[in-house]
Structures are given as C-alpha cells and as structure tokens.
Amino acid sequence: MSDVTNTAVDSTATPGVALMDQQPDDSVPARSPLHHVAQAQTGEVSANARVSIWEEPLKTHLILRGDAAAAGFREGVQAATGLDLPEPLQSQSKGDWSLSWITPDEWLLVGPGDQAFTMESRLREQLEGHYAVVNVGGGQSIVRLSGTEARSVLMKSCPYDVHDRHFPVGKVVTTVLGKTQATLRRLGDNDWEIVVRRSFADYIWRWLLDAASEHGVHTGPLLSAVKGQASHKTDTSTV
Amino acid sequence: MFYIYCPYCGEHREEEEFHAKGQAHLARPKDPDACSDEEWGNFLYFRPNPRGLYHELWVHAIGCRKFFNIARDTQTYEILETYRIGESPKLSQSTDQQQS
Numbered sequence: 100m101s102d103v104t105n106t107a108v109d110s111t112a113t114p115g116v117a118l119m120d121q122q123p124d125d126s127v128p129a130r131s132p133l134h135h136v137a138q139a140q141t142g143e144v145s146a147n148a149r150v151s152i153w154e155e156p157l158k159t160h161l162i163l164r165g166d167a168a169a170a171g172f173r174e175g176v177q178a179a180t181g182l183d184l185p186e187p188l189q190s191q192s193k194g195d196w197s198l199s200w201i202t203p204d205e206w207l208l209v210g211p212g213d214q215a216f217t218m219e220s221r222l223r224e225q226l227e228g229h230y231a232v233v234n235v236g237g238g239q240s241i242v243r244l245s246g247t248e249a250r251s252v253l254m255k256s257c258p259y260d261v262h263d264r265h266f267p268v269g270k271v272v273t274t275v276l277g278k279t280q281a282t283l284r285r286l287g288d289n290d291w292e293i294v295v296r297r298s299f300a301d302y303i304w305r306w307l308l309d310a311a312s313e314h315g316v317h318t319g320p321l322l323s324a325v326k327g328q329a330s331h332k333t334d335t336s337t338v
Numbered sequence: 339m340f341y342i343y344c345p346y347c348g349e350h351r352e353e354e355e356f357h358a359k360g361q362a363h364l365a366r367p368k369d370p371d372a373c374s375d376e377e378w379g380n381f382l383y384f385r386p387n388p389r390g391l392y393h394e395l396w397v398h399a400i401g402c403r404k405f406f407n408i409a410r411d412t413q414t415y416e417i418l419e420t421y422r423i424g425e426s427p428k429l430s431q432s433t434d435q436q437q438s
C-alpha cells in the first residue's frame with residue numbers, strides 16, 4: 100500500500116467513507132495472477148483446437164451488498180450501472196459491464212479495469228440506506244473458457260449439472276471447480292466465464308489446460324475478445 | 339452422490355458444497371454470568387443423539403455461503419426438509435428437544 104495516495108478521498112460527497120482510487124498510475128506495472136502463463140495475443144486459433152482458455156486480467160470487480168427489497172438500494176444500482184439487480188442464480192449485462200447474483204444480499208459487478216474508482220464513486224452517489232461497496236479486484240480474476248468442447252471440460256471439472264436445460268445462458272453459479280471454488284457464468288452456448296480467487300488462478304489454469312488437452316486447446320483470447328478488450332497496461336514479462 | 343436442497347439458491351446441490359454445523363435451534367443463555375456451570379456446560383458441550391428426527395444447522399459453504407437448517411432422519415439419512423434461518427420447521431421437534 101506504500102504507493103497509494105489518498106488525494107482522491109472525497110469526504111464531502113460521502114461523509115464517513117474514505118473513497119480511494121486504488122488504480123496505480125502507469126509507472127507501476129499491474130500484474131495479473133496469470134501474468135506468467137503463455138497466452139497468444141493474436142486471436143488466431145489453430146484449426147484443431149476445440150477449446151480456448153484465456154485470462155481477462157485486471158478487470159474491475161466490485162462487490163455490492165444490500166437488500167434487494169429496499170428501493171434505495173435497488174434503484175441506486177439501476178441508476179449507477181444501468182443494470183437491474185439479477186434474481187437468484189441470474190446475471191445481467193450491458194456493454195462492458197455485468198452484474199451477477201452471488202448470494203441473496205450480494206452481487207458482483209464486473210467491468211473495465213480502469214473504471215473501478217469511477218463506478219464506485221457513482222454507486223456511492225446513487226445508493227441509499229444500508230449497503231456496502233467493496234473493490235475486490237485485487238483478490239480475484241477471470242478465466243474465460245470457450246469452444247465447442249468447453250462444456251465437456253466443465254463436465255469433468257465440477258459436480259454441478261452444466262447441461263443446457265439446467266444451465267442456460269445468463270445463469271451464474273458458485274460451485275466446486277477442481278478442488279476449489281469458482282463462480283461460473285454462461286455467456287453463450289460455448290462461452291463461459293469463471294471467476295476465481297487470485298491465489299487459485301494458477302491452479303485453475305493448469306487444471307483447465309489438463310482437462311481440455313484431449314480436445315485440443317488454444318491458450319489466448321479469441322479474435323472477438325481481442326477486439327473488444329479495453330486497453331489497460333499489463334506487464335506480461337516473466338519474473 | 340448426495341443432493342441437498344439449498345433454500346437460498348432454490349435448487350439441489352452436491353453435498354460437497356455444504357458443511358454441517360451441528361444441532362440447530364440452540365438458544366444461548368441470555369445471561370451467561372447467571373448460569374450454573376451445569377447449565378453453561380450443557381449449552382456448550384452436550385447434545386442429544388436421537389434415533390430419528392434431528393434438526394441441524396448447515397452452511398452452503400461453496401455456494402451462496404448462507405446458513406440454513408435441515409431436518410434429517412439419523413437412521414436413514416433422509417433429509418425431510420430444509421428451511422431458512424428464522425423459519426420454523428414443519429416437522430415436530432419432539433424427538434430432538436429432550437435436552438436439559
């Protein structure tokens with residue numbers, strides 16, 4: 100925390116809350132939990148790869164807690180994010196942002212990495228009543244799993260039923276993946292988002308690589324994901 | 339494979355996601371300082387071990403992380419009902435409230 104300055108603390112807007120921009124400036128290279136694994140950045144996928152795995156590093160992860168039945172919370176989230184609070188096991192997304200149900204009084208808001216402070220400030224302006232907004236971006240990361248055999252990889256990695264009937268697009272479930280915990284969200288028929296703990300990112304990465312190897316695996320984002328990626332400074336050098 | 343219905347998630351989940359936390363509906367003595375050693379000891383350490391209906395506290399640890407209650411048959415392991423904290427069980431507690 101030595102380099103963090105608190106010049107951004109704005110005590111007038113939200114009395115009692117020390118709001119801090121946790122994003123370091125460009126002189127401090129940010130390093131994602133999977134900075135050390137080899138990931139192709141071109142988006143070119145070889146013809147025999149039926150699974151693609153890549154990290155979406157350094158995104159904004161904000162935990163929102165509050166009472167969905169309270170208008171001040173529900174409408175505040177709507178006003179700040181443009182997203183309705185999802186029902187249990189559901190998610191909402193719009194543009195670069197997604198909001199996932201985690202537990203009856205908790206949601207995970209994910210968006211572009213450089214907008215954590217802006218979004219947190221906006222939420223604190225809009226939310227009323229008893230609530231919490233916590234930036235957990237340093238504690239977790241996102242691994243994406245895509246391809247025609249992506250579901251097969253999940254089928255042998257977790258006890259949850261990922262059949263289309265039981266896990267439609269948009270559903271979000273926190274369950275066991277390998278020997279750890281992960282939040283799975285289905286983005287499309289062959290497209291999954293996996294939120295993992297930072298300290299388990301390497302484990303999950305290796306697990307998924309191993310599980311996907313029989314199908315042919317590509318490590319790196321797909322072309323569509325490369326195009327849509329927000330630019331943020333990432334240090335990909337090895338330690 | 340053993341599935342448990344989580345009343346907060348609203349669906350059955352694999353047992354691996356849950357942890358058992360012991361007997362449900364334990365009332366902590368309102369004034370511990372006024373308790374006798376026996377009363378406090380009973381609250382802290384002694385639990386009935388009934389054959390049949392038993393109410394337990396469980397947590398959906400790798401899931402929604404909420405605590406809830408299970409009414410379970412200790413002979414057959416059958417889960418008779420699960421319900422949220424603060425709710426009352428539909429089934430009678432006559433067999434597992436024999437404490438003190």
Ligand SMILES: [Zn+2]
Nearest residue numbers: 344347398402
């Ligand atoms: Zn649950």
